[in-house]
Amino acid sequence: MPEGGRTTRIPLVERVLEANDQVAAVNRAELERRGIFSVDLIGAPGSGKTALLESTLRALKGHRRPAVLVGDLATRRDGDRLARWCDQVVQISTGQGCHLEANQVRDALGQIDLDAVDLLFIENVGNLICPVGFDLGQAAKVGLFSLTEGDDKAAKHPYLVEAADLLLLNKIDLLPHLSFDRSSFEADVRLLNPRVPILDVSATTGQGLDAWITWLDR
Ligand SMILES: Nc1nc2c(ncn2[C@@H]2O[C@H](COP(=O)(O)OP(=O)(O)OP(=O)(O)O)[C@@H](O)[C@H]2O)c(=O)[nH]1
Numbered sequence: 001m002p003e004g005g006r007t008t009r010i011p012l013v014e015r016v017l018e019a020n021d022q023v024a025a026v027n028r029a030e031l032e033r034r035g036i037f038s039v040d041l042i043g044a045p046g047s048g049k050t051a052l053l054e055s056t057l058r059a060l061k062g063h064r065r066p067a068v069l070v071g072d073l074a075t076r077r078d079g080d081r082l083a084r085w086c087d088q089v090v091q092i093s094t095g096q097g098c099h100l101e102a103n104q105v106r107d108a109l110g111q112i113d114l115d116a117v118d119l120l121f122i123e124n125v126g127n128l129i130c131p132v133g134f135d136l137g138q139a140a141k142v143g144l145f146s147l148t149e150g151d152d153k154a155a156k157h158p159y160l161v162e163a164a165d166l167l168l169l170n171k172i173d174l175l176p177h178l179s180f181d182r183s184s185f186e187a188d189v190r191l192l193n194p195r196v197p198i199l200d201v202s203a204t205t206g207q208g209l210d211a212w213i214t215w216l217d218r
Pocket residue numbers: 043044045046047048049050051052078125126127170171172173174201202203204205
């Protein structure tokens with residue numbers, strides 16, 4: 001092994017993350033300088049990230065100036081859904097990538113009129129695992145779980161729960177129809193992250209959206 005070769009000893013994944021973090025820091029500095037509050041929304045495929053953003057954008061109309069970046073492997077469908085509620089939407093095609101990276105956000109920010117934005121939502125690729133490790137430069141990480149995934153998912157995805165500034169529990173309208181144990185879900189969360197707020201929401205009925213919007217307005 002070459003002597004003193006620090007770079008040769010750093011595992012590849014660490015170097016990838018280091019490079020990502022440098023770009024994330026540039027994103028963060030720019031967003032902060034402009035006073036744009038930014039949220040990285042992380043949740044499993046089908047948990048309702050886009051649905052939640054659709055109802056959020058509808059509720060924010062005329063009250064905030066949002067923009068949305070949305071990551072997806074292969075389609076523009078989420079971007080098209082969101083564009084009905086927001087005129088600044090950028091769809092990021094990740095190809096085979098199962099998470100967003102800071103340089104993709106950097107490029108996408110260049111396609112937005114940031115002077116006209118005070119709130120940035122980033123819908124990450126549907127995945128509870130690696131998006132947690134890639135800083136995008138966001139102000140807050142929001143973890144979205146939903147009832148249809150089962151009440152054990154917080155315990156099975158500890159890194160998201162630990163890293164989250166807020167957890168949303170979506171599809172709460174389905175509680176009467178599923179055997180989801182709400183208190184067991186919360187107990188698992190509390191073991192990992194004693195203080196993170198948990199908001200029960202339904203993107204479909206609008207239940208709990210007020211509390212989410214109040215949190216965004218903080
Ligand atoms: N009953 C109910 N259904 C919901 C709710 N939120 C989302 N859904 C449904 O769940 C399905 C998936 O919602 P999406 O918003 O596409 O989920 P997503 O997390 O954006 O999915 P990906 O982008 O593919 O990862 C859709 O059929 C929604 O209508 C909710 O609060 N209640």
